[in-house]
Amino acid sequence: MKTRCWVNGNEQEFISAQDRGLQYGDGVFETMAVIDGEVRRLAQHLDRLERGCAGLGIHCPPRDTLFNECAWSAARANASVLNRAVLKLIVTRGVGERGYRVREGALPRRVVSLHPWPHHPPSWSEEGVVVRWCSLNLSAQPLLAGIKHLNRLENVLARREWSDADIAEGLLCDTHGQVIGGTASNLFLIVGDELVTPRLVRCGVAGTMRSAVLDLAHERRLTADLGLHVSERDVLRAELETAREVFLTNALIGIWPVRQVGERTLTVGSVTRRLQGLLFAT
Amino acid sequence: MKTRCWVNGNEQEFISAQDRGLQYGDGVFETMAVIDGEVRRLAQHLDRLERGCAGLGIHCPPRDTLFNECAWSAARANASVLNRAVLKLIVTRGVGERGYRVREGALPRRVVSLHPWPHHPPSWSEEGVVVRWCSLNLSAQPLLAGIKHLNRLENVLARREWSDADIAEGLLCDTHGQVIGGTASNLFLIVGDELVTPRLVRCGVAGTMRSAVLDLAHERRLTADLGLHVSERDVLRAELETAREVFLTNALIGIWPVRQVGERTLTVGSVTRRLQGLLFAT
Numbered sequence: 022m023k024t025r026c027w028v029n030g031n032e033q034e035f036i037s038a039q040d041r042g043l044q045y046g047d048g049v050f051e052t053m054a055v056i057d058g059e060v061r062r063l064a065q066h067l068d069r070l071e072r073g074c075a076g077l078g079i080h081c082p083p084r085d086t087l088f089n090e091c092a093w094s095a096a097r098a099n100a101s102v103l104n105r106a107v108l109k110l111i112v113t114r115g116v117g118e119r120g121y122r123v124r125e126g127a128l129p130r131r132v133v134s135l136h137p138w139p140h141h142p143p144s145w146s147e148e149g150v151v152v153r154w155c156s157l158n159l160s161a162q163p164l165l166a167g168i169k170h171l172n173r174l175e176n177v178l179a180r181r182e183w184s185d186a187d188i189a190e191g192l193l194c195d196t197h198g199q200v201i202g203g204t205a206s207n208l209f210l211i212v213g214d215e216l217v218t219p220r221l222v223r224c225g226v227a228g229t230m231r232s233a234v235l236d237l238a239h240e241r242r243l244t245a246d247l248g249l250h251v252s253e254r255d256v257l258r259a260e261l262e263t264a265r266e267v268f269l270t271n272a273l274i275g276i277w278p279v280r281q282v283g284e285r286t287l288t289v290g291s292v293t294r295r296l297q298g299l300l301f302a303t
Numbered sequence: 304m305k306t307r308c309w310v311n312g313n314e315q316e317f318i319s320a321q322d323r324g325l326q327y328g329d330g331v332f333e334t335m336a337v338i339d340g341e342v343r344r345l346a347q348h349l350d351r352l353e354r355g356c357a358g359l360g361i362h363c364p365p366r367d368t369l370f371n372e373c374a375w376s377a378a379r380a381n382a383s384v385l386n387r388a389v390l391k392l393i394v395t396r397g398v399g400e401r402g403y404r405v406r407e408g409a410l411p412r413r414v415v416s417l418h419p420w421p422h423h424p425p426s427w428s429e430e431g432v433v434v435r436w437c438s439l440n441l442s443a444q445p446l447l448a449g450i451k452h453l454n455r456l457e458n459v460l461a462r463r464e465w466s467d468a469d470i471a472e473g474l475l476c477d478t479h480g481q482v483i484g485g486t487a488s489n490l491f492l493i494v495g496d497e498l499v500t501p502r503l504v505r506c507g508v509a510g511t512m513r514s515a516v517l518d519l520a521h522e523r524r525l526t527a528d529l530g531l532h533v534s535e536r537d538v539l540r541a542e543l544e545t546a547r548e549v550f551l552t553n554a555l556i557g558i559w560p561v562r563q564v565g566e567r568t569l570t571v572g573s574v575t576r577r578l579q580g581l582l583f584a585t
Contacts (some may be wrong), residue, residue, distance in 0.1 A: 035317035046328030160442035
């Protein structure tokens with residue numbers, strides 16, 4: 022399928038070169054799964070987008086507008102792989118005068134685009150993935166932590182560290198040596214009787230699939246069933262060496278079990294399998 | 304004057320919404336002074352742009368192309384304020400597929416734009432400026448330090464901390480409590496017998512005017528004349544309380560003496576005046 026793009030509701034390939042999204046990365050985005058013409062977890066994506074806009078002081082466009090534009094565009098997906106496509110929504114602060122200062126009256130801009138579903142081997146969901154450690158350390162900026170903003174050079178540089186197509190993802194620590202997650206995914210571990218994911222108060226993106234897993238673990242009393250409790254806390258790199266299970270999440274992949282981290286190999290565990298099944302059903 | 308814009312040499316207002324400059328802030332830029340139709344310190348700006356591209360792994364467009372496009376556009380400046388205008392050059396990694404991964408063959412994109420000269424009170428150069436401390440702390444990312452890249456949300460957020468038009472600039476520390484500079488300028492201090500500017504190994508942008516001042520201080524033996532030596536080193540916030548002179552630099556303002564930092568007032572000193580005169584003459 023060919024990429025299609027709508028700017029403020031009009032189908033067009035271009036945006037103003039004076040948009041602050043280009044000039045300064047001054048905006049936020051969402052990457053969403055479209056299955057059979059419908060956006061998965063659209064409400065949750067818009068919730069996060071609104072929180073991101075609030076964090077940056079961008080007047081988020083009306084939720085109805087965003088919801089309708091995303092749903093309408095997704096319905097146009099001429100999806101080629103398993104009836105799946107990717108919908109990306111960007112909201113920028115809009116066109117402004119040159120300079121960092123934000124003038125009153127800038128009109129935020131909406132960019133909705135449809136993209137082909139990525140070609141990942143099906144075995145990655147079933148048998149798990151191989152991941153590596155990135156040498157880049159994520160910088161700590163509490164004011165931007167958790168937000169899926171357009172300043173993504175750290176992710177780009179980290180993703181440039183490897184080209185081996187058999188390595189699915191790279192794991193990142195922050196400058197304090199705490200594990201944060203993958204370049205484009207969140208990380209979960211089963212350590213002892215804990216289902217753990219790194220807390221994202223200094224850096225990282227709080228993914229919608231991360232939230233979905235946390236919600237499931239709480240709501241479904243999965244943790245009680247399995248004798249686990251759920252934690253968002255600092256995670257040391259050494260814990261990847263002892264974790265019983267490790268998996269990655271994002272809106273497109275759902276859950277990928279990790280079968281190898283650096284030199285260590287793991288088997289796909291029962292909690293990971295159970296969460297995959299529950300997520301698939303929701 | 305109206306903003307004019309050229310993309311890859313063609314006069315147009317728009318760029319592809321799929322450009323990685325918008326998608327990820329994946330690019331670098333320069334902001335240059337145009338005086339009487341000529342770009343000031345164009346060679347130095349292109350030097351820094353090339354270093355930034357190298358740091359990000361972007362294939363920088365040929366220097367001749369960049370040089371000629373900037374010079375040609377600057378000559379088109381219908382400058383209204385003192386025959387001055389601002390030329391901005393952006394180089395992005397170009398259009399790519401969705402996702403952080405950089406594919407081979409992406410063609411970097413050049414965006415050259417002409418803007419009106421900012422309306423700063425002339426007294427700011429002569430009598431000095433009032434600056435404040437920002438509460439935002441710059442994050443530490445050695446891989447991006449010094450580079451004028453398109454991930455500028457920290458600068459945008461810091462600039463949103465104040466709206467008082469009498470405050471010319473905000474000063475920023477990093478998360479280690481070291482002073483880095485202004486939101487859009489570099490900082491110099493005279494402390495004892497040192498001409499000091501913060502070293503920029505963890506964050507900050509290494510400005511072309513900062514380099515010009517450092518070059519002048521070395522070449523012209525200004526420091527020997529005045530019994531000063533030049534240092535790029537860590538600067539503690541407390542040193543702003545004891546510095547004899549403080550000034551700010553960037554490509555548009557040249558040198559602004561600082562006459563007030565927070566509660567402390569300063570007088571414009573002889574080193575600042577001398578450097579202003581020497582810069583004006585170069």
